[in-house]
Amino acid sequence: MKPKYKRVILKISGEALAGEDKFGINEDMLCTVAEQVKEIKELGVQIAIVVGGGNFWRGRTSKSMDRTTADYMGMLATVINAMALQDSLENLGLSARVQTAIEMREVAEPYIRRRAISELQNGDIVIFGAGTGNPFFSTDTTAALRAAEIDADVILLAKKVDAVYSDDPEKNCNAIRYEKLTHKEVLEKGLGVMDSTASSLCMDNNIDIHVFALAEKGNMLKAICGEKIGTIIS
DSSP: OOOSOSEEEEEEOHHHHHGGGOSSOOHHHHHHHHHHHHHHHTTTOEEEEEEOOTTTOOGGGOSSSOHHHHHHHHHHHHHHHHHHHHHHHHHTTOOEEEEESSOOTTTSEEOOHHHHHHHHHTTOEEEEESTTSSTTOOHHHHHHHHHHHHTOSEEEEEESSSSEESSOTTTOTTOOEESEEOHHHHHHHTOTTSOHHHHHHHHHTTOEEEEEESSSTTHHHHHHTTOSOSEEEO
16 A cells, blocks of 8 residues: 555544543553554654543633643643553554653653654654643644644544534434535534634645544554545645
């Protein structure tokens, strides 16, 4: 199989890592992710990963806590997931580095753009933790920002659902499934693919997004080879 993309940002939600447990890290799901990453790495693709933290903490759902404090707690949750993913990838013989937007040198490297690009070119998988390092910005925005910074060809958005829908397909059986969308349509329709900041950043920088289900084995390989699965936003 021939990959369509040379360098990608893989965005993995924290909820996806929780799998059926719905909280914390499901080790079977973690292994599934690592195995799929290995499949595309063996094609020679340069892979950077942005991971969320919703399996541990979602600051936006807190009613009483200060938003800034809640967001920083969420950033720390992403680092837990990044370290777990790094360990899982290394167990498969892959070289993985964690870079964090908030310095914590004992467990990760600080995020430095040139270093990240150098590590990707040397064959390492780079995992970005701690979001952008700023409150009020989601990990979706982090994925868009890092994609622009490292000149990624596409954002592979691995989620619990298999595509973008007009409504939550679990709650509305009449929800429309989209195969193709533009960034402008995502914003105008208010579709919950990414938050508006991330969508605008992708639109302004001509970054394509490919949305697909993470749980189904082989989907990551299909997406990297340009097969028609999920939804493509361009």
